[in-house]
């Protein structure tokens with residue numbers, strides 16, 4: 001993986017330059033870096049070219065660590081640095097607990113170290129961050145759905161999708177149907193969202209485009225009956241997978257939740273997928289807790305990750321849900337569904 005370029009990593013905007021130093025001045029304490037590793041280079045103030053050239057030093061990108069060189073790093077030496085990282089992580093929607101884990105790991109990897117070159121420090125910091133994130137992301141690493149379906153060998157393999165309104169359930173089902181088709185698995189969609197009139201048309205559109213059969217329900221009809229019919233149809237036609245769409249429900253709506261429980265009871269799914277919108281930030285965690293306590297789920301698909309510049313919620317979810325995040329939705333096209341991969345996420349943070 002490519003290490004961050006100079007501009008992406010903390011720059012010593014306030015570090016004393018040698019030529020500015022006064023003879024009797026004491027070494028300055030660490031100044032908080034203005035920017036820490038992030039996806040986009042920070043915007044710096046425009047300065048005249050001459051001035052910029054004068055300020056340019058062939059220094060390491062972690063030269064704000066200069067004062068730490070040749071000495072054993074103590075915890076108090078890195079207080080400002082840790083605080084700045086904490087701020088950045090929380091700003092990126094990484095939950096407090098996850099941020100603390102990352103910072104604790106970072107502290108442990110720095111305190112007590114004696115380094116002679118700032119490049120060494122830079123490497124320690126980056127390695128520590130990557131290792132923490134990898135640990136968090138791999139803890140509940142998603143299983144391979146295609147493998148799982150093939151290995152289980154049950155026909156049909158039933159998947160029920162649920163989540164609150166507008167998270168992307170219908171779009172995700174279309175993406176999954178597309179992915180299954182590419183893998184040589186047939187599917188049928190159950191339009192069990194009988195609550196929202198347009199949901200049936202939306203699914204009919206996708207089903208037609210993807211050439212996947214669809215079992216529709218009547219507006220206001222029994223969603224569990226639609227799922228049941230789709231499963232029966234799959235059995236008689238030898239279809240591999242049933243994808244059950246359900247009405248988006250606000251988790252405060254107890255009637256809809258009861259209805260969802262019924263759909264789950266009747267369709268006896270092999271997999272219950274909770275669809276969460278990454279743009280919901282920490283609210284997605286609350287939704288997940290609610291669905292876990294009221295319906296139960298086996299795996300998560302996180303949508304709209306393409307629109308979530310921060311991405312911290314992916315980390316928080318992976319850490320706190322204790323459930324596998326199997327796919328990420330990264331756009332509105334059928335092929336915009338990717339397996340959840342720590343490498344992808346780490347690259348996103350550090351590139």
Ligand SMILES: Nc1nc2c(ncn2[C@@H]2O[C@H](COP(=O)(O)OP(=O)(O)OP(=O)(O)O)[C@@H](O)[C@H]2O)c(=O)[nH]1
Pocket residue numbers: 164165166167168169170171172193196199247248249303304305306307328329330331332336
């Ligand atoms: N950018 C982006 N948009 C997405 C993604 N997934 C879904 N969307 C968009 O999100 C909007 C809502 O998606 P739907 O699939 O209708 O959501 P839903 O959960 O079925 O909605 P309800 O049936 O109302 O509960 C649509 O405009 C989708 O195109 C994604 O991964 N990235």
